Amino acid sequence: MGKFVIRRAAQAIMVVIAATMLLFLGLFVLGDPFASTGDKVVPPATQAILREKFGMDQSVPMQYLTYLGNLFTGDLGIDLNQRRPVADMLGVALPNSARLALIAIIIDIVIGVAAGIIAAVWRYSVWDVLVTILTTLAIGLPTFVIGVWLRQTVSGFWIFPQVPRTFTELAPWYTEVLLPAFTLAIVDAAFIARLMRGSMLEVLRADYIRTARAKGLGERTVIMKHAFRNSIIPVVTYIGISIGVLLGGAIITETIFQYNGIGFLLYRSILQQNQPVIMAIVTYAVLAYVALSMIVDILYAYLDPRIRLS
């Protein structure tokens, strides 16, 4: 087991380094961040000063090494636009994104698992058909379109005020987060429902369920205790991965709802060519993704001994 973990961790580190290097080179394609202010060019002398200030007068490999070094000490640098520490900016945006991800996951699990169990237990019932139709629709519709529709129709009503407030007036926490969370949750919930249904059906066919029933256990006990626990594993894997994806920032959803998380911050930073912020967020997203898929793999290996033996 230990050997597997080490091998997997080494892979993960390699992936992170390669991905950040790729990004670092790629960012130079974005263009010169110091070329202009508004419609006016920045004089060459000022551009040189700015490059020196932000360490961009160095060669690219040197800059990358500096970035890696700073990363290890937790220094994310300062942003090119407002010259604030990038760590401060992430400090505001990350909790917002985490909250969005958390609420989305909760919606996912509640709706997805419940729908999946209902559909499996009452197979071929009206409910099953309904779940099949709804999940098919949810999976087929792009998140991006769902987001736009929710923003254009639901927002503005009831607890979703679309109209801006002054910043001195505190809004209830849910007004901002619910719609994007719901947008993010719809597709995942549909997948979880399907996974849950399929996995549950398979488990319900298993011998030990028949045994449990034969022993005279109540249907409720059979389903909740035996079937549920055994059928949830693929769902857990899926949830693990989707947490990773969600924590990586939902750039489109956050941008559609102008939600102040890292996805929207990333979008704005790309528009501003704010390279330190882009680097920091993408590094973080890669880390989150790699770490979570590693954890999932290790969990898998733990649950299924065949994997770690290979």
Add this chain to the structure above:
Amino acid sequence: MRKKAWLRTAAGLTAAALVLTACSQKENTGTSENEGASTPSAGWPETAVPELKEGKKGGTFQLAITEPTAIDPYNAQESEGILVATQLFVGLTTVTYDGKTEPGVADDWETNDDCTEWTFNLKTGTKFHNGEEVNSESFKRGWERVAAKDSASEVAYHLDGIEGFDEMQAGTATALSGVDASDPAKLVVKLTDPNCEFYIRTSHTVFSPMPSTAGSPATNTAFVDQPIGNGPFMMDGPWQHDVGIKLKRFDDYTVQDPAYLDTVEITIAPNGSQDEYAGFQNGTFDWARMPTPVLQQARSTYEPQGQWITRNTNGMNYLLTMVTQKPLDSAKARKAISLAIDRDSIINGVFKGSQTPSTSLIPPVFTEAYQEGVCGDCHYDLDEAKKLAKEAGLTEGTELTFQFNVDAGHEEWCAAVKDQLETNLGLTVNMNGVQFTDLLNNEQQPGASGIYRAAWGADYPTPGNFLEPLLSTGAIGAEDNEPVTGDNRGRYSNKKFDDLLADALKEKDDAKRITLYQQAEKIAIGDDQALIPLWNRTQHRLANTKDFINVRMDFHEDPDLRVISTK
């Protein structure tokens, strides 16, 4: 047979879809039924500026902006940053809402014969928000803070021309040798070149004084987010990034009349003008910009209520033309392009009539220098356009590069310009939307040709701030085979024009100077068509005149907060 049922259905549906759509392409003509879209002349008139009335202390004014780059004058650059910086700081001179330069901290000023040495006599007893007195040393400190290499200010170039500036930028000096503050009540400034308009420049926020606690912006970042200034308002707590900025009245303000409002709450709205408009509609904000599509309906709702402001401001929208490269290397070719653009129909179709077509480079806001019609070919004349195009060799199928920056709302009118040039002159327009920095980079390249979307706004209220940076030879800043480093990316160069500008800077008499500027504009725009003016920068605002009086738009297109008062 049943097996093929689905196939038949598919075929049937396809056929139905085919029938539903017409068989041949129609000509996209015909006018819309909704009124206003085809009004004959473009442009909405300016609204009346309210007479200032005596106000009373109190009240909170609400508005929204997008997140600025900086509110500290050392790096405040866009309208939003300048809005806040202008409330927090007041310099030697100030600009009135209509572009006149008035005394600020300086009571008056004088200059030597060749305008290379300026002496500003300061008001005594004016204070910073922390009680520190504002004197000549405060200004020297503020300017040096901007010029210092460590500060890496992106707007430091405004100080260019002050003796010692280059050394400070290079990091070889720590003080501006040309600024003398030995007398607390007198600031003496030496310039490297004559500039009889220098006092106008000092109205820019970058010339603000700084208290001794300011320190360097590179190290004292707390000050950058909560600057202590000498303006009519002071910070009420630090800038909450992406959230808001709160200002309160500075009661010891003696440079001008103090403000009436108790507080100003500036909400940072990510969605920009859409949020501002929605917020105005529901009574949240007292001042709002609007997205272009809603202008027409907003005007019809709010203008009758007196809550609408339209003003021509100190900006110009134009097409940059590459005057040294084919196909636009002749004035005739550029004039043909200008004549082939139907500004009125674009303004009515795309802007719903909210802009005014332009016939000059210097916008009408400069009432003394404005020459209506100095661009004799800034109107739609198809016959003349075709004639000139033929003479200039702009034949059918000539390729013309046309670039603009994306995501800034230019897509539609640029597409319209392309369409008109193709339809009217038969050109092949290679239109390309690129990121702004790419646009800039493409314009700077030695071989660049064609037309580019451009706009310019003056930093200080003088016509020279349009002519010099955009069209003078010096503003190319490069040889023919090098990328342009200045703002004259069209590489227009005319000795006579340059001489007139140089003469203007040496001319102490305001009226004579303006005449020189007008002559220069006549050469560059009227004769040479060095660039193609499209429409003036016209700004529209919603203003809550139900609860407030004296609401007017200042020179930077922001509300003039100092004079606003509750009813």
Add this chain to the structure above:
Amino acid sequence: MTTTPDPADTTTSAQSVIVESAHADPFAPPEGETKGKTKARGQLADIWRRFKRNKLAMVGLVVVGILIVLALVQPFISPYDPYDQNLLNTLASPGGDHIMGTDALGRDLYSGLLYGLKLALLVGVSTMLGSMFVGVALGALAGYRGRFSDGIIMRVTDIFLAFPYLIGALLVVRTFGSGVTQVIIALVVLGWPTAARLMRGQMLALRESEYVEAARSIGASDWRIVTRHIMPNAIQPVFIYSFTSIGVAVVAMASLAYLGVGVPPDTPEWGRLINQGIEQVQVPGKDYLWIFPSLAICITTLAFAFVADGLRDALDPKLR
């Protein structure tokens, strides 16, 4: 079981990030399961028989058929030139001469949507073919050769999968400039790893099978074994998976365009049309500007999803 699935293969596909969920994985048929089910003859007929039973999938197939026909005949049925502006008739409501109204430049929205359909299908199909081609080649190499090339190729897919999709797409598009081809390149660059992994899994399963063993024993070359014996069996699931990526690519292009990246700004592309329509959101009665293009996206992606769904069920009857 000599070839257990690589745990890394449970990771999500890159495309899923664009829809901001990790959903592509359940699409992928579990590796190893296809092993032994390759009965060579009659498999296609079998799949078709099962596919036909799925009504939703049949509906999807019909719609996909119609969409393809519409895209092919677009130049002949488009009522107007989609680029043709009429500044005297901007934002006309649906009805009359323009059944879906006109946009802010007076261009006919219906013609624009048809043009967008052509673009969407072009990008979708090209992306699918491109990703499949690259993915199959590299996946086969990794799976058959194993060892060194396997390690390298799989680590490269790791990197690509870990890389945030949108940033990747954006950088690729920025590198090559905006345009349809550039968008396709970007989507292929980010889409091939999933196909490669699937192919590799197939190869791993098949290279140990008895008939390959048999071919090897009579001295067939590697090239011959791979192209003649393994490929025909391995490629079907990859192809069917790739089919699902058409819908993903359509959405990806629209999402990119919505964010202002990709096709030139004046192109009547669905994402751009939605974006431009939303600018008019505060003008009453102009909702059709974003509703029509978003409906077009929904119909297209749903149709492809239904077909893909049916294909998957047909391929793997165990799931039913």
